[in-house]
Amino acid sequence: xxxxxxxxxxxxxxxxxxxxxxxxxxxxxxxxxxxxxxxxxxxxxxxxxxxxxxxxxxxxxxxxxxxxxxxxxxxxxxxxxxxxxxxxxxxxxxxxxxxxxxxxxxxxxxxxxxxxxxxxxxxxxxxxxxxxxxxxxxxxxxxxxxxxxxxxxxxxxxxxxxxxxxxxxxxxxxxxxxxxxxxxxxxxxxxxxxxxxxxxxxxxxxxxxxxxxxxxxxxxxxxxxxxxxxxxxxxxxxxxxxxxxxxxxxxxxxxxxxxxxxxxxxxxxxxxxxxxxxxxxxxxxxxxxxxxxxxxxxxxxxxxxxxxxxxxxxxxxxxxxxxxxxxxxxxxxxxxxxxxxxx
Ligand code: NAD
Ligand code: IPM
Ligand code: MN
Numbered sequence: 400x401x402x403x404x405x406x407x408x409x410x411x412x413x414x415x416x417x418x419x420x421x422x423x424x425x426x427x428x429x430x431x432x433x434x435x436x437x438x439x440x441x442x443x444x445x446x447x448x449x450x451x452x453x454x455x456x457x458x459x460x461x462x463x464x465x466x467x468x469x470x471x472x473x474x475x476x477x478x479x480x481x482x483x484x485x486x487x488x489x490x491x492x493x494x495x496x497x498x499x500x501x502x503x504x505x506x507x508x509x510x511x512x513x514x515x516x517x518x519x520x521x522x523x524x525x526x527x528x529x530x531x532x533x534x535x536x537x538x539x540x541x542x543x544x545x546x547x548x549x550x551x552x553x554x555x556x557x558x559x560x561x562x563x564x565x566x567x568x569x570x571x572x573x574x575x576x577x578x579x580x581x582x583x584x585x586x587x588x589x590x591x592x593x594x595x596x597x598x599x600x601x602x603x604x605x606x607x608x609x610x611x612x613x614x615x616x617x618x619x620x621x622x623x624x625x626x627x628x629x630x631x632x633x634x635x636x637x638x639x640x641x642x643x644x645x646x647x648x649x650x651x652x653x654x655x656x657x658x659x660x661x662x663x664x665x666x667x668x669x670x671x672x673x674x675x676x677x678x679x680x681x682x683x684x685x686x687x688x689x690x691x692x693x694x695x696x697x698x699x700x701x702x703x704x705x706x707x708x709x710x711x712x713x714x715x716x717x718x719x720x721x722x723x724x725x726x727x728x729x730x731x732x733x734x735x736x737x738x739x740x741x742x
Pocket of ligand 2: 469479480483484638672674
């Protein structure tokens, strides 16, 4: 039976993860879930972010379900880098998979787009780029202060994520991959991405390709999200574009993600695209759908396609039944989704 590590984390993390767990229990009776107390509270209590012993224990699980990390009482980066990014890097989760679709019944902000018309997936590189942590600062707190933040791009890292995007596109109906970068300005990394993309594309004549600069892609995601199938991009561009994709398909409360180590050498991690939402934490009003859809991605990754399909069907029914303007209660949504998934 699957062994899942659960890192509920901060803010709305525990609220939404509790619903995802209900759903997992409903579709996979007997699933073993172990809670790990990591995040702001532990840091305040002990000063620890992610002890090596905990990292080693997490490595022994089949997958990780994570809520969100980050809290206004903790300096920025301590938890985001020390916990979330550390997990993505330590477990070599180089495919950050972020699907976006406009579900029937969901009123997106774009009048021009009908349900069913948007069905895209961003394959965001997860271990390199500006997230690598290279850089530094000089003359801190003086008028001469200088700060650099370097983007790390390796042929190995770029090629493997582009290969994943093409393989994924080959299994989809439209078979199209869009590379998003900024080759007109970032001439070093951009050239590496473009040349690698072209080389991999040559091996996949059945997959259509296009290239867009990231600023144009940000615009087209809002004006014509229908045009995308698979989008492959670097870590920071992918972070930003997936919040836009979420916004145009009904909001961040619906956006799921998987941080995947495709080789299975390490556990993959599944988490909503959203953060800890301190502005609504503790009120019981966070939408748990993103966390529940992340659990569905987890199920798919572990080979439980039928269970994942039941969760997706429950989400479809939930979203189709919503009345705009009616405030939802996190637990009630979780109960409905669990009941529907189990049936
Ligand atoms: P956020 O995603 O937490 O919140 C942005 C806005 O979206 C807020 O108004 C929030 O209320 C709303 N929102 C988010 N999730 C929602 C949900 N499920 N239902 C309804 N509304 C929802 O982003 P932020 O405010 O920029 O970041 C807050 C903290 O979370 C920061 O510490 C940040 O570093 C962290 N963060 C963590 C993750 C993660 O753990 N994967 C992701 C993003 C941000
Ligand atoms: C996300 C978040 C993270 C990221 C932060 C919290 C490190 O924004 O998962 O999208 O930038 O990847
Ligand atoms: Mn983000």
